[in-house]
């Protein structure tokens with residue numbers, strides 16, 4: 001469930017997020033509720049309110065939205081309900097409202113514990129606000145995740161160590177760690193094109209990734225997906241559902257659902273989304289029917305992201321005989337880049353930093 005509003009647009013962000021449309025919040029929430037009411041009742045195992053910055057909405061609007069979700073959809077008894085939040089707009093009242101309506105997991109966009117990096121990233125919070133938000137989140141819901149960004153210009157291993165200490169200090173059970181990328185259409189991409197910014201060296205990038213991986217491991221947070229680490233049992237069940245290709249519903253501007261091979265992408269522009277929903281229309285910008293070939297490619301790409309790899313039987317079921325990829329996979333197993341065990345194929349620690357290259361090499 002997508003809330004596209006942010007306090008400011010971060011210069012590296014290519015998500016469907018916009019700043020400066022506060023006057024639209026109320027209408028958007030009404031449209032979103034309308035779309036939620038059109039969803040099947042469920043029961044749903046997980047709910048994810050993402051953005052954007054959902055906590056930019058007022059406590060009243062958050063309450064209105066969450067109670068409408070609660071009224072309309074059924075949740076399984078062991079449901080997971082995550083809400084993304086940013087330290088710049090996280091306060092006790094918003095967190096309480098969300099928890100009272102059933103949210104039991106917060107995912108916080110911390111990104112760095114260093115104010116100069118936060119400033120570079122265009123974040124509206126500082127390190128002190130991040131600490132306060134984490135304390136607050138930990139006191140209100142049982143599960144909290146924090147996002148970090150590595151690969152920043154000039155970022156040092158010592159700085160990353162200080163970032164990792166956050167997980168110990170707040171006893172967090174989940175980390176999402178992303179590498180800074182320069183996505184087309186972003187301000188950073190334009191600045192890189194003008195030569196004002198540059199990618200860090202590939203070797204340094206790998207060194208940082210392995211360092212973060214081992215640092216989190218020493219805190220009991222193990223890699224279960226390329227960018228995600230958790231204590232046992234604290235994996236994001238919602239994101240695992242995407243990576244294991246389960247069906248998912250969606251609501252909101254730009255949100256994507258996939259049900260029985262039918263992938264629907266909603267209108268990205270929040271104003272157009274509101275108008276379409278108000279007019280009783282479906283607000284869909286794109287409809288795709290996934291082909292066998294597309295499903296197979298997703299199975300490879302998503303499976304290799306997971307620590308427990310891809311199921312060979314599943315690939316066979318999707319029509320990809322092992323005779324096609326066996327010679328290549330065996331060479332990678334021999335080089336210590338892939339492992340094969342109990343009918344699954346996955347990347348070793350050596351192979352993880354070259355995941356993209358390996359995936360392309362094995363794809364049909």
Ligand code: SF4
Nearest residue numbers: 006009010013017052
């Ligand atoms: S807060 Fe998050 S969603 Fe919003 S602009 Fe920044 S990175 Fe994008």
